[in-house]
Amino acid sequence: MSPTPVGGNLLSMTGDAEVLDRVRADADRVVLCRCGGSGRLDHALVNPPGEPERYVRDTFTCTWDRPGPHEPILPPHV
Numbered sequence: 001m002s003p004t005p006v007g008g009n010l011l012s013m014t015g016d017a018e019v020l021d022r023v024r025a026d027a028d029r030v031v032l033c034r035c036g037g038s039g040r041l042d043h044a045l046v047n048p049p050g051e052p053e054r055y056v057r058d059t060f061t062c063t064w065d066r067p068g069p070h071e072p073i074l075p076p077h078v
């Protein structure tokens, strides 16, 4: 496997399976990045139809032009 070039600083957030409700997902949209900047988290809706909205963190996008790593610093799980 050869390393694939990273374009757009888009990271998959698979591996973080914390489930958030809408309020927490909204509050969780802008997070600090390990590069010293901050980025935007997008959330994926995971609830079945007809059930209350449930989100998981899907992708993280950091727009700061800095050397990486561009990884979200997530708040501690409570």
Ligand SMILES: [Zn+2]
Pocket (backbone or CB within 6 Å): 033, 034, 035, 036, 037, 038, 039, 062, 063, 064, 066, 068, 069, 070, 071
């Ligand atoms: Zn960054």
